[in-house]
Amino acid sequence: MALSSIFGGGSPSQQQPVASGSATGVSVKEQLKTQIAQELAIANASELVNKVTENCFEKCLQSPYTSAQEGCVDQCLAKYMRSWNVISKAYVGRIQQASTSGEI
Template sequence: MALFGAPSTSTASSVNSVQSQQLKQQIQDQISQELAVANATELVNKITENCFDKCITNPQISLNPQEDGCVNQCLEKYMRSWNVISKSYITRIQQSNQ
């Protein structure tokens, strides 16, 4: 019984472990993916809000070239600002952990 039983259970459990590994990877990838989408969505929303506020003070029938240029510059400035804040915040967290 042990002679036949043991190998078959160990094969079964190793198959299960391979499946578990794959499933685990699939779950983790899905979580990462969803968080990346949430992060990007948040960035798009904040930039739209801030740059609309800053660049389109009097909405016309369409975006004029001036507004268009402003939005482009604003978008770039906002992303640079995000990086500055991110760097400073992480530095500060690291300092407070010491």
Template sequence: MSDSESIKNALVKQVLQEANLANARVLIERLQDNCFEKCVPKPGTSLSSGETTCMTMCMEKYMAAWNQVNSAYIARIRQESNNQNQGF
């Protein structure tokens, strides 16, 4: 592998890592916005058992939806990439 290929691969890896980190930040922000507001109407020093259950269920649903959307998005990108490589 040439030096330019090594540099290119390192840059691609770094960009992917930064994109993954940004994705994680967005996910956490949206979880906080959606689930916390829904499940904790009056913030206090600790969560009640009902609030904890609500947060857990909300986060699980949100994560499942997020993963499903991400999977569909990745599949679409791969399909479009394959189509471009095949000349469609």
């Protein structure tokens, strides 16, 4: 399973081409929404990786490297992933609530 599929993205060959014409106006709008959502998911995943690298590795890894530092990195990564999951679920819930109430 590729990372892009985990985070909602896809390769260009997997993406549907955008149709033209007035009869497909709704379809084009939905395709654009999907493409934007995929690009945002990839950007969010990249940001997560950058922050994990920046914070966990700076906190835990010192020169010279020792195997004792692995536990610190593992704990830091686990904390980031738990936080990421909690925030993502809350964000998706709020978007769904706003969507059903007509705010979006």
